Amino acid sequence: MDGVLYAPILILLIIAQFSARADSDFHPILAAQVVDDDGPSRNPEPAVRVRVRPRAIHYLNQVASNLLAEQLPRLMIPNIEHRLPADQGVIKLSRIRMSRFKRAEVHDISTSAPDRITWLIKNMNIGLIGDLAGNVNILVPFDLTGEAEVLAEGLSFQIENSVHRENNGSARVTSLACHTTIRSVEVVNHNGGLFGLAVTVFKQGISDNVRTLLQGIICKKIRKYVDEDLNWKLAEVQTKSTLADAISANAIRGLSIPTPALPEELSLEKFFGPTFSRDFVIDYTLAENPVCGDNEVELSSVGEISNSGRGGTPFPPPPLNWPTIRNDESMMWVLVSDYVPNSMLYHAYKQRLIKLHIDKHTPGVSTFLKTDCGDSMCIADVIPQLSDKYPKANIELVFAATRAPAMLFSQKNQGVISINIGGVIILYVELGTQKRQEAVFDLEIVADTLLSVKQNNVSGSVRLTRFELLNRFGNLEITNAELADIALLGGQLIENMVNEMLNSGVPIPIPSVLHLDNIRINVLSRKLLIRTDFGIDERRLSRIAEKTLFASFPFGMDRSLRFHRRRW
Template identity: 35%
Template sequence: MISRLIGSLSGEINVVIPMQLEGEAEILAYGVDFRLESALKRSETGAARVSTISCRTTIQFINIEIYNGGITGIALNLFKQGISEQIRSLIQALICKKVTQFINEDFNEKLLQTQTKTSLLNAVRINTFGALVGLPNGQELIETFRAFNIGISYPFFEEVISRTSTNFRLSEDPSCYEDTVEISNIGEVSVTATETKRTPFSAAPMSWPNKPVNDAMIHLLISDYIANALLYHAFSEHLLQFVVDDKTISSLGPLLRTSCTTGVCFADVIPQISEQYPNSKVQLIFTPTRAPVVLFQEKLGGVLMINVNGLVFLYIKADNETSRQAATFALDIVANVHLHIENNTLLGKTSMDSFQLEKKYGDIDISDDELSDIALLSSEMLQRSINNFLSTGFPIPIPKVLRMNITELQILDRNVFISAKFDLDRRRSTVEYIKCKRNHVQVSPSNSSKQKSVDNRLISSVHESDEVCTIGVPELLIRATIASYGRPHFRTYISSRLRLEYVYRKSLEEKQRSINKKRQAVKKYIDEDKPLPTHLRKHAIKLQQDAEWGGEISPIDDEYRYAGAVDPKVVLTTSREPSAKLKIFLKEMRLMFPNAQRINRGHYDIKKLMQACKANDITDFILLHETRGNPDGMIVCHLPFGPTAYFTLANVVMRHDVPDCGTMSEEYPHLIFDGLNSPLGRRLTTILKHLFPVPKIDSRRIITFSNTQDFISFRHHTYSKDEHGEIVLKEIGPRFEMRPYLIKMGTIDNADAEKAEWALRSYTNSARKRPPMLSLPIDDE
């Protein structure tokens, strides 16, 4: 390496007579080799500390030239070889001395001043992450939290969080590898009162994953200890008591009423409450019985498991604001959250594995069936609200001067692994404003007149036909020139994708327009009884059938257009006052459909059930009927806009009546539809197949819908291989025959007002020579 130094000389040299030292000196150092070996350690306070192990500087040759130095300069140039050797050894020692002094004194002093312990109050007040992403400030967050709490004043809350602190001390000496530094942080949460209350548990052992992303610049391994420690101390300080009423959540005001004439309220869920406490308000208070638990688990591709236990107190508030405790319920929630990162935004989806309510006290007579229905509706509402929040995404707080790309988010057992790449956005960190005008230059104000002249010289050199962007920064001018043949590269990747999508859609329209022309041509030649042209004969039959059925089907009329995007959510119920056999059949049918829930009918009206299902994003609603204790009817309604299919059931055989019945599998089933190739059969196939989610390829569960003489036989099997490798089917039930008799365009709650898409008429039922309705002859397929 070659180093060059230029400086001014001033002073006096006493050689026999005093001589003035002046002029300029140029020092050229050739072959500069600087080697520093240091170690990163943990200091006594827990902060990082850098110690110097060795330092060596080698300079092969130095050349010194003195300009405008007068007689002194001439004399020094005559003896520059000896002077250069003296200066070479001096500079070699001076470089290592200054670097070592900077590390041991200045740099380590700054590291010792690094904050190793901070209170939550300071973090809330500063709220750096929130300021970066535009979140509410700390005061607003505290007020929002206190709005749901009961009996907590602001001074008490501020005093508690000021006593809660997080320890950032290093737990061990950092480990240095090739191009990698590994730093371990304690992250202990404690509360200081008369004595320090520490967290009674520690972090689980952590280990790096086997194959992290190699080109990432930073790897983070975060334990679930921090979240659990904060929740533990919040529970011990009684900060997790929440109230839900019309004041805390105004949108739930109509629901939290014991009586209502329109809409949905508590009386629809608990009918007895309207009889005992009419025209009153409902207040719910939640108190945890133990600290909530958050666990990172590697199963199912990585989930965040949350467990909450507590008591829910139900109070009735009269118009005079007097309240009375009506009931107490024990609540146990187990939820799984799937998280992923997309474009530096945290997204996720929540699924409720368990939502159990148990009555502990109260004068309201609530049956177990009603309590299970309340738990179902509450879990769906809670899951929907959480998913709505996670679907919009939570932006990860990143400083604006950094461009970060999180390349990997991997949830392991008891910790989460994050890899990221980032670089410094110099333009954002230095530029204050940008003004671009074509054929026009605007000079930014500068604090220095000298800088103005430099800026003007730079701008005057630009061609008149160029486009100039001046960036105003004090004592700095960044100039971007775009030649007249070039265009600003402001078109983003998104606009390119939109253009490709537009071209693709236009090509589809052109293709569909060509097909429609062929259909009309075939129809015209057939109506005029003329021979078909040669290029239309190959697909003439299909084109004629499409023309008869109306040709192209608008996607707006296709109710199942987006059915494959998400898994279906099915709700099953029965007619009023079901028999024991129908209840058993309902439970067996619920096991048939993955992600299905059953609701005990009770005194619920169909319209209210449909409103609740639509509000909770239920995709399909199934209603089972019976006659004299035998199931004989089934209605399948697709939500939110229909259609609704009506079936009669016959020869219903329960699972326990099936010989050698196998165990019920929880795999998503493969579906077989046999003999349903007519337009009506394909319509029924669409209605039935979208009751089931898309299965995995290795699923061993099979459900068959086989048509024979317009009766659809339903069979449920699992298959396996015996010792000889042969496929063995095992029926697991139930089995029955179903026959469609009506398809309505809308939903079941508006069946009387909706148009019938298809109906089984009396003359079609008695016609002797009518062809099968659900299948076509083999020659016509």
């Protein structure tokens, strides 16, 4: 059998043999039933919790107010056709756009228990102008021509909504009540001929009717937007995302742990495979109903990472409860369970992706993987038999996991992330176009990583606390001393692998328009606590909002119209 074909088949057979001996294909601590004060948890727990706090709500109000002030004057209102009662005619208004705008004196979005979100705007002035058509028959018949401008002063509205989780895991906002008032309305007809004269004569009566009409239209349009368009967009956003998209949009990715430069072959993408970040998906859907408090909102996310988003992780997330936090004014708190990385590692293992191949083509190690050392150190210095049996040959090493690695968060020693890896290392000798297996080593590794945060930079150090290496079988008679040297070498390799995994970070669903400040990270039992302030790139947010939220809000955008704002 050709050596190129024989090698991968042999690896699969060895992995299958060791997997069959194991009681489970994941670390047993991940399946431990955790019991809290209320007894065993009956429902799956979320893996990510986010709490948006009062100072953040206040800041988001300012951002929303600026966003509305920028976007509202650009709105294009749909054509209006209003039939007067008692067959008195029809009024048609087309090409309606903003003519004047003055931002609200008060803009407030507040939350309250258990699920209420209230939006309040007070004393906003707007002017609308459009082409007039139609006819009316009030005392005498009139054909409607020219342009009609409606100037509304002191526009105020309040809409109350509730928020809950839909069956598909997206958030749904439902409007409960809406009330709009306008202090005064003035209707001006430009170039309207005889009807323009009539508008001047019956100005007060027409203005009162238009004010009543506008008050009803505003609430109707906003409630329709909340109940339909907004929820459609929420269902789009709160679904699942590939790791490639999640990491590229992750504001915390720039805070990854610095490690020594690793060869290209040891990068995370190389370790898991070139399509890993595109094939694996993180589930952002809500695990529970959103919870609102006094200007505070808490969201929970499933957080599972799996191949193609199919799920099926056999172990549950541990309970994710908030620790006691005192005297902290951070804008946002985030809890991340170690279920997030462990679900990813499990499904990567099931796809046979957790393996590492090192040979003469791997940068930085080509001289080491030789049986003829010359003046430099090589593997024959560790295993002398190799140079005796195979002078001037090249060595190939293959690592493959025999169960899913486990990443456990622990609060010992002020916070530690422990990585547990079990697998085999297979040693091949290259003989021309053939490969010969000479040894198989069984290994078990535990590495502890200590995290620290200084000036918003996360740093870490890895310490191997356990490294067990057994000579499982092969053609080499390796002494205990040689085995110890191999363990030292393997320990350095595994340490680099762990650093590389940590360096890629854990994707957290934070939009790219955010930048995080004053970050503090605490490693607790089975979870990370992240406390942070944040800022928003308002220019980028405005561009995104124009293409998404305001594309249908609640009237639509018309970029073909030029808007020249006139002073109120």
